[in-house]
Amino acid sequence: MLLPDLHALEIAATVIEEGSMSAAAAQLGLTQSAVSQAVKRAKAQVNVPLVHRDRRPLVPTEAGRVLVAHIREIALRAERAVEEVRATASRPERQDLRLGMVDTFASAVGPVLIRDLMEGSIALRVTAFSGLAHAHTDALMRHEIDAAINSDPMGELDGLMRFPLFREPFVLVCPVAWGDMLRNRPLRDVLFEHRLIRYSARSHMGAQVERHLRRLRIEHPQVLAFDTSDSLLAMVAGGMGVAITTPLCLLQGAVHFPALAVLPLPSPGFSRELTLITRRGEFDTLGPRIAEAARDMLRRYTLPQIIGQISWLEEMSKDMVWSPASPDAAQID
Known part of the structure; x- marks a missing residue:
């Protein structure tokens, strides 16, 4: 389907509003011949008379009045579209x-x-x-x-x-009542006396902790392991053992902070x-x-x-x- 000749329709609408082709030509800065040709093209598009040609000044038909209303609405929408495009271009490109x-x-x-x-x-x-x-x-x-x-x-x-x-840095976390007792103790001694609550082996955190323990040749039974820091810290806060975690992980389980002591991990540390x-x-x-x-x-x-x-x-x-x-x-x- 061919798009309508909006320029011809707009010229025809101006003729209807001005009441004559000469007045429309002056308004639009066109020759009267160009205006006449545009009106013919507009009439051909809609295939109905737009003005009563036997009356002077020109009087629009009902179809002509409808055309004027729609053309002015289209012009207004076009102006808004241009403004919106310009405003969008002035903002950073979104990706x-x-x-x-x-x-x-x-x-x-x-x-x-x-x-x-x-x-x-x-x-x-x-x-x-x-x-x-x-x-x-x-x-x-x-x-x-x-x-x-x-x-x-x-x-x-x-x-x-x-x-x-x-x-x-990784840090050592224990119930708050154990803090003074475990501070500055070697990690091997801490884990000999207390259960280590682990991150699950399928998590990258858990794998890092396990590699560190192997480097230190510390073997410790795997009893409790969790994917999330919130669950792990809840166990520590409940007195079930100690854990090796990080500051960001502690923020994730911040609700448990009052029940926890956070200590530097005994040397050697890792991060x-x-x-x-x-x-x-x-x-x-x-x-x-x-x-x-x-x-x-x-x-x-x-x-x-x-x-x-x-x-x-x-x-x-x-x-x-x-x-x-x-x-x-x-x-x-």
Whole structure:
């Protein structure tokens, strides 16, 4: 179906409003011949008379009156469309982002980061997912998500860009009544006397803790293991044993803080790193900006919460949020 000749219809509507072709020609800056030809084209399109040609000044038919009303409405809508297009162009371009986050980051940092990505200068349309680290690895490789904030850097996979965000030390957590008794005790002695409540072996956190225990040649029976920090910390708060966790994980289970003592992990310590990971060639420009937004949220909102609950971490907190040599710095494989 051919589109209507809106220009001819608009000229015909002007003729009807002005009452003559000469007046319409003067109004539109056209010759009278050009106006006459346009009116003929308009009549051919609608296939009905638009004016009573035997009357002077020209008198519109009922069909002509309907044409004028619709043409003016179309013109108004067109003006609004142009204004909206210009206003949209003046705003930052929006891009869709499907972002996966490990649970602890999602609960502690996710709300402020997602708000900043959607409403701040980057202005993304964000769909967010949370879960265990290995689930985000699979989703990223299957193109089900665009980026992941993960504790597993996926070092064995090629074609990825990695933006380090945050490094946090593992800490020892015990019931508050045990704090003074266990402070500065060797980890081997602590675990000889108390049950270790673990993260499940299928989680990246659990795998990290198990590797650390193997390095220290500490064998400890596996009795209680959980995927989520909230469940693990609830067990510790209830006096079921001790746990090895991180500050972000503690924020996830903040409801249990009053019943917990948080102690430095007996030497040697180890740490967990969180990294923004994207596929190379897809978010090469936005990746550094998203990473810097995440670091900013960590500095402004998360670190003050951590220090407020674990005051002895204040000295090392300055090195917990990664500071790149340049804003675009990334590790590329």
